[in-house]
Amino acid sequence: MRPEELPEIRHLHLFRDMTQANFEALMASSYAQNFPQGLEMIRQGDPADFLHVVVEGSVELFARWGGREGTMAVVRPVSTFILAACIRDAPYLMSARTLERARIILIPSSDLRAMFRRDPEFSVAVINELASCYRSVVRNAKTLKLRNSRERVASYLLRQSLLAGGVPSYALPVEKRLLASYLGMTAENLSRTLRTLEESGVKMDGARVIITDRAKLNALAQPDTLIDGPDMFANESGSGLPAAGQ
Amino acid sequence: MRPEELPEIRHLHLFRDMTQANFEALMASSYAQNFPQGLEMIRQGDPADFLHVVVEGSVELFARWGGREGTMAVVRPVSTFILAACIRDAPYLMSARTLERARIILIPSSDLRAMFRRDPEFSVAVINELASCYRSVVRNAKTLKLRNSRERVASYLLRQSLLAGGVPSYALPVEKRLLASYLGMTAENLSRTLRTLEESGVKMDGARVIITDRAKLNALAQPDTLIDGPDMFANESGSGLPAAGQ
DNA sequence: CGAGCGGTTGAGGCATGTCAAGAGTTGTGG
DNA sequence: CCACAACTCTTGACATGCCTCAACCGCTCG
Structure with a gap:
């Protein structure tokens, strides 16, 4: 592991509050890859032998069933x-x-x-992390159940703009197919939906999103902190596809 | 609170491992309603002032957005x-x-x-509970994204049968509309889907489910422990709609 | 240059939602 | 005890959302 990586990991909410000795012990048994x-x-179904920490690059979490697969998050x-x-010492529910x-750090x-069980501060951090992840997936399930695909696209585009500080134009952080x-939804359906959204205040230019009428887009997306997240502005990732603890 | 309720609560995974003194302290500030x-x-959006424990009856967790609403779980x-x-001291994401x-116990x-922060055994229990809830919602999101409504119905019916011990016939634990x-999906669509499932090995008689050809139903539902849950047989609830920690 | 890939567009079809009506059931009040 | 209201469930007709298949464009990279 590189020396400059340790402080970055140490800085994560999850590891911030544990004692230095315990942190070092944990890192000593970990390695980078x-x-x-x-x-x-x-692969989903494999035993969960390592907690993963992305320090460089990006990772897609996805799920498979039968012949189909779907993206669950981008990290x-x-x-982590x-x-x-x-924690459950259970099989992974998602593939990555x-x-x-x-570059990934692997912690046994x-x-x-x-x-x-040894560091109470760490367990409080784990509790907070898990509760946070849980709420994030619940929001996800809500958007899937309560909004149709057009509304999901609209709120995604709007949220991204807000995450970037309310800018009227920005580049999609991921490929459209992803x-x-x-x-x-399917790639074709997204493509068509983006076309029709021009009537609703947002226009595409390649991977570039241009919000032409925020009020109209707002009316369609009906952003809601109980779905789109109040911690929208605290998300460090920038992918717009929330990280997940699985 | 009734004297016979305390042991039941104490018996929950969440409270099982904490010290008796701490459990009593927690219960002392709680009350039943x-x-x-x-x-x-x-109501979703309200501040989360109390952890709820159902000791009698049943509770629906649901979410609203715009004019629509959807059931997330039955407890x-x-x-709890x-x-x-x-834990996050955040607004509820779901209504109940x-x-x-x-009859509900309310724990501040x-x-x-x-x-x-005081009882390490309790925090480990909270960690396990949350991790477990998290995985349950992920499974839920997977089934929503990867299966169509027909497949969701089929796997639900099959899972219920297995939960009841692999019986060929059982009564639905909830109303069809719920x-x-x-x-x-809509109630109309469920009704029609149930009709067409007669070709696939399961028949309804009112609220009664009769599995006529388990192999056929299996082929359609393609049950998967990474979606339908390995702890299927450990679920104490019996509603088939998993409890949730929100 | 040609293959491969992401993205777009069109045509067509199936899945699912919407609206409306009616049967059966339950609960309630006269 | 019956009549009525309210509700669930079902069914039909219809509209539409979304997917599938196929073709094509433009870009990138060997």
Whole structure:
């Protein structure tokens, strides 16, 4: 592991409050690994042997069933994923693959589980992290159940603009095909939907989003802190596809 | 609070491992309340002042957006709900209403938060509970994204049969209209889908489910432990609509 | 340059929602 | 005890959302 990576990890909410000695112990048994683009480094169903921390690149979490698959989240530096599976010592519910070349820290989940029995501050941090992840997935389920695809696209586009500070124009952080999968629709349907959204205050230019009438877009998306997140502005990732603890 | 209720609560995973003194302290500041049928006792967006424990009756967790609403879960005795909101000291993401006359224990969330800083065993229990709830919602999101409504109905019916011990016939634990909402479809669509499922090995007689060809139903539902849950057989609720910690 | 890939567009079809009506059931009040 | 209201469930007709298949464009990269 590189020396400059440790402070970054230490800085995560999850590890911020534990004692230095415990942090070092945890890191001592961990190691870093580089993955090429497009590599599936976690397969759903595998035992959760390691907590993963992305320090470089980006990772897609996705799920498969039968022949179909769907994107559940995109994880960007610096954040962890599949925490819940590690804690439960249970199989991963999602698969993970690199979207680009990525560098990942692997923390043995047995050490992790031992640690929150030893460091009370750490267990409080884990509690907060998990509660936060839980709420994030609930929001996700809400948007899937309560909004149709057009509304999901509109609120996604609006949210991204707000995350960037309310800018009228920005570039999509992910490919459209991935975005479609994340929003639970086909690439074709997303493409068409984006076209028709020109009447509703937002226009595309390639991967560039241009909000032409925020009021109209707002009226369609009906943003709601109980779905789109109040911590919208606190999201460090910038992918717009929330990180997840699994 | 009734004397016979305390052991039931104490028996929950969440409270099982804490010290007796701490448990008593927590219960001392809590109180029980009876609600009539159909009462909305939690509105999404309200501050999460109390962890709720259902000791009698049943409670529907649902979400609203715009004019629409959807059932997220049904909670049955004895289990808790909206744990995550209490921990984060954040607004409820879901509303709750009684499906029938219910008795609920209310535990002040500030006491709860103070407690897991004082009782390490309790914080480990909270961690496990949250991780478990998280995985349950992820499974839910997976089924929504990866299966169509017909497949969701089929796997629900099959899962219920397995929960009841693999019986060929059982009664639906909830009204069809509620089930439809939980499965993310309209009541009309569920009704029609149930009709067409007769070709696929399951038949309805009112609220009674009769599995006529388990192999056929299996082929359609393609049950998967990473969606339908490995702890299927450990679920104490029996509603089939998983309890949730929010 | 040609293959591969992401993105777009069109045509067509199936899945699902909407609206409306009616049967059966339950609960309530006269 | 009956009559009525309210509700669930079902069914039909219809509209539409969304997917599938196929073709094509433009870009990137070997």
